[in-house]
Amino acid sequence: MDVRMEIVYHVPKGPQANFTSDGLHASQAILIAEDMLKTKRAKSIAFLDSYNTEWTLKELKEYMIGIQTEPHNVKVYFDGGFDLGTKNSGLGCAIYYDQNGKSFRLRKNVLVHELDTNNEAEYAALHNALLELDLLGVHHLPVKFIGDSQVVINQLIGEWPCLEESLAKWADRIDEKLIQLGIQPQYHLISRKDNREADRLASQALNNIEIISTSEVN
Template identity: 65%
Template sequence: MDVRIEYIYQTAKGVQTTFTSETMRVAKAILLAEDIEKTGRVKEITFIDDQDSTWTIKDLRKYMKGIETEAHDVTVYFDGGFDIDTYTSGLGCAIYYQQNGKSYRLRKNALVKELNTNNEAEYAALHLAIQELEFLGVHHMPVTFIGDSQVVVNQLTGDWPCVEEELNRWADRIETKLEALGITPEYRSVSRKKNREADHLASQALNETEITSTIELNQ
């Protein structure tokens, strides 16, 4: 979950003003708020999430304690590749998350043969990633999905219409799955260069190199 900090600051002479921070992850917000409190000049600190709900620092600590053993702070990179000569598709995803105070990266790819276009492959790669989130036990939290397909990202955010019947079915399938898991998605479009890891996984799948791995990352 991402939140922003709002607090009332008071000078030694009693002059007050309100500060609002940028949006950040809960763990970072708690750390900064604790440091701000040490100044002794903060009268009130509240946290506001992306649903405009307000939290106290006590509430946020309880929230973090509750999800500590679950995968959280999840970011997903996804990409799909399509070989028009063989009508095969390579799907790839890389999932970064926190669990039990540690950072992890999960990589997964798949080779599929029932798709007909590159856009379908992109949607299928995202669907593969969501399946992996379900296996991880991710539920009822925000997740950031990053891909280099403007079609997928803009259609799922509603910025572009989804008029192709097959793509519309993929979009419905994905939205239904996310709703069932209680996942609130945030979609971001990046260049292929910035999506290199997922792109490479998709290419490996097309070359029939299967990848399924999870590693702990150094902090």
């Protein structure tokens, strides 16, 4: 979870000033706050999450301890491929997360037959990744969703209108699932080259090669 720090800084027998930090990962914010408190010049420190909910240092530390046994620091790479000749779609996702002090990667793909366009396949790949997050137990956390589909990313962040009914239905499904899981999405658009892992998983699905694996990563 990323937070902003709001600090009231007081110089003994001198002026007082208020400061707001840029966004920081909660673990970094805790380290900075504890160091500032040692100076005894930080009159107060509050932490604001992406919903502008205010946390105390004690609350934030308890939260960070509590999530260690659950998947956190989650990043999802997704991609969908569509074969016009067969009308088949390959959906791929690679999910990176931390749990119990270790880092893991889940790779999953699936072949589906009911879609009509490549853009639908891209949306379906993201939705399928959400189903995997549900199975992992990822709830009430910020999650980074990373893909190379300009249509999906720009429509979900509201930069582009979603005029096609079929795509609007997929966008609604995704929003409903995010609300159900309590996930705060952070969408990132990357090049296809940088999304090669998810792209390969989608291509393997189209070639009837099923991938389901979870492994520890360094």
